[in-house]
Amino acid sequence: MNHIFSVETTQHSQMIDMTSQLNQWIQDEGVREGILIVTSLHTTAGITVNENADPDVKTDMLRRFDELYPWEHTEDRHMEGNTAAHMKTSTVGHSQTIIIQNGELVLGTWQGVYFCEFDGPRKRKVQVKVIEG
Numbered sequence: 001m002n003h004i005f006s007v008e009t010t011q012h013s014q015m016i017d018m019t020s021q022l023n024q025w026i027q028d029e030g031v032r033e034g035i036l037i038v039t040s041l042h043t044t045a046g047i048t049v050n051e052n053a054d055p056d057v058k059t060d061m062l063r064r065f066d067e068l069y070p071w072e073h074t075e076d077r078h079m080e081g082n083t084a085a086h087m088k089t090s091t092v093g094h095s096q097t098i099i100i101q102n103g104e105l106v107l108g109t110w111q112g113v114y115f116c117e118f119d120g121p122r123k124r125k126v127q128v129k130v131i132e133g
Helices: 019-029 056-068 081-094
Strands: 001-006 013-017 036-042 045-051 095-101 111-117 124-133
Touching: 001 019, 001 056, 013 056, 019 036, 019 111, 036 045, 036 111, 045 081, 045 095, 056 081, 081 111, 081 124, 111 124
Parallel strands: none
Antiparallel strands: 001 124, 013 111, 036 095, 036 124, 045 111
């Protein structure tokens, strides 16, 4: 079972909580047990699982990524000028694998699934695959 979600970002760097959308899709598809794989189809956007209770966590993470990977670096050679976005995506990762139990993603109390934009705003695609069982 596969599906592609469209994600439209509005900022250069942004973390969008996809947890509710993914859980709704799982329920709409009638999946009770299995594994969900969620993947960003882009080299400058990733997927992570992190805290979704305090919005300052997203702000802090994006700020710290900018500190670690500044947008402009005198030694970067990539013609598009977005090496920092590629570095951030490699650090976060392009996908996550999450257990589905009783028709919902198995996440901790404070966890959510985030689409991480590092070179926006853009229209993006996220693919999900469920392996039931």
